[in-house]
Amino acid sequence: MPFPRSTAASHFVAGMSGTIERFTNENLACKLLDIGVRPGSRLRLVRKGPFGGSWYVKIDQQCLALRKQELACILIK
C-alpha cells in the first residue's frame, strides 16, 4: 500500500473531496480557523468560478469562495 501523501487542494479538480490535514500558510490558517475551517474538516471542490481563478468550495456544511492561491495552502489527505 503506498504511503498516503498529502496534496495541496489546488491540485484537485471539481467534484473531488478530502479531509484537511493542515495549512501551509499561517496567515491563511488564522483566517480559515476563524471561520471554522480546521484540520479534520471535509473539503469538496464544487465548481470553478467564471473567468478562472476562484473556486466554490464546500467545507463541512459551509459554502466558501476561495482563490486558487488560497487552496494551494490547504493540504488534503
Place this chain on the structure above:
Amino acid sequence: MATSGTIDFSKTRPVVGLVGNPNSGKSSLFNLLTGLRQRIGNFPGVTVEKKSGTLQIEDLPPVEIIDFPGAYSCYPTSLDERLVVQELTNPKGDLFPDAILYVADVTKLDKHLLLFTQLRDLDLPMILVLNMADLIKEEGLQVDVTALSHRLGVPVVAVSARANTGIAELKKAIGGLLRDPQAFRPEEPFYEPGVLARDVLADLRQELPARNDYHALLLAHHASWLKHVPEETRHRVQKARVKNGFHSLRAQVEETMERYDTFEPIVHDTVRRAGAKASFSDRVDDVLTHRVFGPVIFVVIMLLLFQALFAWTGWPMDGIEWVFETLGNTVREKLSPGWLTDLLVDGVIAGLGGVLVFVPQIAALFLFITILEEVGYMARAAYLFDSLMQRFGLNGRSVVALISGHACAIPAIMSTRTIANWKERLLTIMVTPLTSCSARIPVYVILISFAVPEGSFLGFGYQGLAFAGLYFLGILSAMLSALIFKLVLKSQERSFLMLEMPDYRTPVWRNVGITVWQKVKTFIMEAGKIILLISVVLWGLSTYGPPAAMEEARAQVQKTVEEQGLDEQAAEDLMASEQLEASYAGHIGKFIEPAIRPLGYDWKIGIALFSSFAAREVFVGTMAIIYSIGSTEDELRIRDRMADEINPDTGQPVYNRATAWSLLVFYVFAMMCMATLAVTKRETGGWKWPIIQFTFMTTLAYVSAMIVYQVLS
C-alpha cells in the same frame, strides 16, 4: 462594568452591545428591539456606521443598544472587525458595554461560539442569544437550552428575529443581567494562555492595564493598532514580544484550536442535528453560480433592475413635480410680489422640489440593493466576479460597492471596509464615484432630451438607450481607472478572497423597510441641506451685484427699451437677463467662461457647473433659478426654458446636441460631491487620496467633454 459591582444607573444609561459573527442576525434583532427609535452615527475616529437605539425594559432606565459590526474572532482581519476588538478591550471607553447580547446563528453554533468563548474570557457579562429559532424545526435540530446555559455559564435565550419570538424572554434576561451583573461571572476561563504566550504574558501582566490574563494577552497581540493603548505601553509590549520571541500568528492558531476543542463537546452534547440533506441553497447555486449562466444571470438581473427602476418611478415623480409646481404657483399668488416671494418660490421651493422629485428613484434603487443583500445574492456576485475584478486590481467584494455606487457613493465607499487588502480597498474607493449615482439621474434626464431625439429602435427608445449608455460609460471608466491605478501603485500585501456564502433566505421585510427608510432619510437631509443652502446663496448671488454694474445695466436696458419701443413683457425679460449678467453670479460665470468655452458652455452653464461642485444634483435647481429669473410671469418647466435659450452670438439654441453631450459626459466623470470627498478623506486617513480623486476625475471630465464637443460640433 463587571468589576465595579453594580451599575451606576445615575451616571449614564446602561449600554448593551449586540455582538456576534457576520450574518448571525444582529441587525435584524436590533431592528426588532428598537424599531425606528434608532440613530445612525459613526464610531469615534472611523466611519463605520454606528447604529444605536433605545430600549425600555420594565422599570429600568432606558437602555442604549449598539449594533456592532460582525466579527469572527478577537483577531480581526478587516477594519470592521478591528472596531469590535478595539471597543471591547477598552473598559474606559464610552462604548464599552455593560452587557453583551451575543447573537449566534443556532444552525451554526459549532462555528459561532469561538468569539463567544473569547469575549467570555474577557469577563464581560453576556447573554447568549440563539437566533433563527424558526429554523430549528425546519432543519430538524434539537437544542437543549438549559444544558447549554449550564455548560456555558450564561443565560441562553432562543429567539427568532424573523418570526418575532422569544423577545419578551430576552428582555427579561437583559433586565436581570443589568440588575445583577455579578450573577454570571465566569468561574474558569475557556482557555488558559499556552506555552507560546506564557513568557510574554509573565513579562507584561503587571504593566498592562488589563482586567485579566486574556485581556492582557489580547493587548499584547494588538497593542500596535489599538487606539486606546498609549505609545509608551506600545513600546514596552513590542520590546517584551521581541525579547520572548512571541509569534503572534502561531499563538493565535494555538489558541483557536484549543478553544474549538473546548466548546465542540458542549455543542455536541446540547445540539443534535438530523442527517444533512442537499439543501435548497445548493440547488439554487448550481444555477446562479454556474460558470456560464452565473454571470449571464447577473447581467440580466441588473438590466431588469434598472428597467424596473425607470418603469415604476415615473408616476410618483410626476406627482411630486406637480405638487411643487402647484405649491410654487400658490405661494406666488398668495404673497405680495417682492424679493421674499422670489426667494421662496425660485430659491427654496424650486430647490427642494429638485431634490425630492428623485426620492422615488433612490428609494427603489436602495430597495433592490437591500433585497439582493438580504437574500444572500451579493456574496455570490462577489464570487462570480472576483477573478475578473482581480485583473483590474480590485476584489470580488468591490462588486458590492460598484453596485451600491449606483444609488449613492457614500454607503458604497463605506462598504469597502470588508476588503482586507489595502490596495484593493483604496482602488475601490477611488473608482466607485465614477459609477452613476442617483444624484446624476436628474441631470441626465434633463440633458438627454437635448442630446438624443425621441423615437425608438426595435422597441427600445433612443433616449432610454442613451441612458443605459451613460451608466455603462460610468462602469467602464471605473474599471479602466482601476486598471491604471493598479499599474501605478505598487503593493506587496497579500490579498484574500475567502468569502463565506450564506444560505439563501427570504428577506426579513422589516429589515428592508428600515434600511431603505434610513438611506432615503439621509439623502433628503444631506442633499436637502446642501441644496437648500446653495439655492439661497445662488439666488442672492444672481439677484445682487456690484452696485455700479447693476446700475449701468439698468440704465442700458432703459435706453434700449426707449429706443426700440419694447412692450412691457419684453422689457422685463431684457431687464432680468441683463441684471443676471451684471450680478455676482454673472461675474463668476463670465470669469470661468474662457475655461469652459472649448467644452461648448456659456457663462450661465458656468454658474450651474460652479455650484454643482458642492453637489451635482444642484444643477437642476440652479437651472431653475437662472432661467426662472429670466421670466417670472409664466412658470414654464426648466426644460422648456432651456430649449428656448438662444446663443446671442450665433442665434442657435444654446442646448444643441454637442453641448448637451459634452455636459452629459462631464457629469458622468466629474467629482462633484463634497460629501463623497469627505468620506474618502476619512476612509483613507488624509487629504492625499481625496485630492487625487478630485483631480483625476475632474481632469477626465474636462478632457472628455472637450473632445466630445469638438467632435460633435
